[in-house]
Structure formats: C-alpha cells, structure tokens
Amino acid sequence: MTSDSHPEHDCVEFVQTALDWLDETDEPDASAESLDDAFALLADQRRRLLLAVMRTYGEALTLPDAAEEVAVRETGHNVTEISAERVREVYLSLYHDHLPRLVDAGLLEYDQERDLVAPDAV
The missing domain is CATH 1.10.10.10 (Winged helix-like DNA-binding domain superfamily/Winged helix DNA-binding domain)
Incomplete structure (x- = not known):
C-alpha cells in the first residue's frame, strides 16, 4: 500500500477484481463456491x-x-x-x-x- 492509497479504494479494487475473475470462469457456480471458501479462510x-x-x-x-x-x-x-x-x-x-x-x-x-x-x- 502506498502512502497515497486509500483502504476504501483498495477494497473496491479487490472486489472488482474478484468479480472480474468470476465473470471469466467457465463454471460460475463452482467458481463462486471456491471464492466463498477462499473468503471464509481469509476472514x-x-x-x-x-x-x-x-x-x-x-x-x-x-x-x-x-x-x-x-x-x-x-x-x-x-x-x-x-x-x-x-x-x-x-x-x-x-x-x-x-x-x-x-x-x-x-x-x-x-x-x-x-x-x-x-x-x-x-
């Protein structure tokens, strides 16, 4: 994180990246479940x-x-x-x-x- 970055912006960027990843996957249901599992582990x-x-x-x-x-x-x-x-x-x-x-x-x-x-x- 740089000195001029904002946590809210970082969070929004992260969420948008995760949503883009979901959009690009071939199996959205399986990918959504994987993302849920990953977020649960990182929570x-x-x-x-x-x-x-x-x-x-x-x-x-x-x-x-x-x-x-x-x-x-x-x-x-x-x-x-x-x-x-x-x-x-x-x-x-x-x-x-x-x-x-x-x-x-x-x-x-x-x-x-x-x-x-x-x-x-x-």
Whole structure:
C-alpha cells in the first residue's frame, strides 16, 4: 500500500477484481463456491497472519516458532515483550482451529510428529 492509497479504494479494487475473475470462469457456480471458501479462510486475521508468516519464510517452521511470529505480528511488539501465555494462546488456537482449516484447504502442510508447519508445495 502506498502512502497515497486509500483502504476504501483498495477494497473496491479487490472486489472488482474478484468479480472480474468470476465473470471469466467457465463454471460460475463452482467458481463462486471456491471464492466463498477462499473468503471464509481469509476472514480470520490469525489465519491470514499464519499464511503471511509461511509466505515470508517459505520453508517449514515449528508450530511454536510460527505462533511466536503470529503473536509478534498481531501485537506489533518484539517477541521479548509478549507474554508466554499470549504465545501459548496463539499456539493453541492455531493448532486446534486455524491450522487444520488451512491444511484441509491444501494451503499448508503439518507434520504432527515433528510439530512442523510448511507451505504446501503447489
């Protein structure tokens, strides 16, 4: 986002791009369902942050490390300024809620034995 951009304009542009994508697809009903699924996955900030973390690193991270990075991005503070309880809460919500959704969607991979999260190799 540039310093002269406006969030409302960015949102309108994004919606118009999504509508253009729907218009260009051969199967509008299936595409609309895919778009609904994508928006549902992106609706939660913590899921968006986890995806952003994984894109930033581009390689497998332990879930505790990913949780720390998500907590840093949520709070805007250094990891040393974030309580262990906060990081634990982020870890648990990722483990029980957000990570399974992103794995089921094929966006991330998770090795439970090693507690490793990796971007899907699509």
